[in-house]
Amino acid sequence: MIARGWSGLDLENAADTVGVQLYNVRTKGKGVAFVLRPLDGSEQWRRRSNTGRRIWAVCWHGHRAFMRVLFALNGEGVIISTHARYDGRRDFEQSHSWTGDKNIGSHFNPMSFRDACDCHAELYFDSRLGSRAHDGQR
Numbered sequence: 146m147i148a149r150g151w152s153g154l155d156l157e158n159a160a161d162t163v164g165v166q167l168y169n170v171r172t173k174g175k176g177v178a179f180v181l182r183p184l185d186g187s188e189q190w191r192r193r194s195n196t197g198r199r200i201w202a203v204c205w206h207g208h209r210a211f212m213r214v215l216f217a218l219n220g221e222g223v224i225i226s227t228h229a230r231y232d233g234r235r236d237f238e239q240s241h242s243w244t245g246d247k248n249i250g251s252h253f254n255p256m257s258f259r260d261a262c263d264c265h266a267e268l269y270f271d272s273r274l275g276s277r278a279h280d281g282q283r
């Protein structure tokens with residue numbers, strides 16, 4: 146994804162807060178481009194493929210938690226992901242939910258982005274982020 150409006154330190158701190166790592170960080174225009182990856186040896190926020198295989202990628206919930214922390218730091222920042230573009234915190238909160246319904250599987254073996262993990266999201270939100278990231282949704 147590309148984040149505009151946060152320093153490299155902001156991004157590192159947000160990743161630490163959520164429990165993910167930044168990967169392949171580089172400057173891109175006025176922003177910073179990077180990929181979120183699970184922490185080494187951690188099962189938290191780990192995505193699965195549509196065949197159920199564990200993969201080295203962060204799930205929908207992990208991305209959501211990370212973006213929430215960023216927008217709490219700067220509500221006017223811009224995030225451009227593979228799936229969407231968010232112009233500030235309000236836009237993110239109003240529009241991000243549909244990305245969870247995106248099919249990341251195939252036509253014959255569909256898998257929604259939201260379901261491609263083993264998250265018990267509420268548990269993580271309660272223990273790591275408190276009520277800030279908890280919206281009662283899966």
Ligand SMILES: [Zn+2]
Nearest residue numbers: 204206262264
């Ligand atoms: Zn998840």
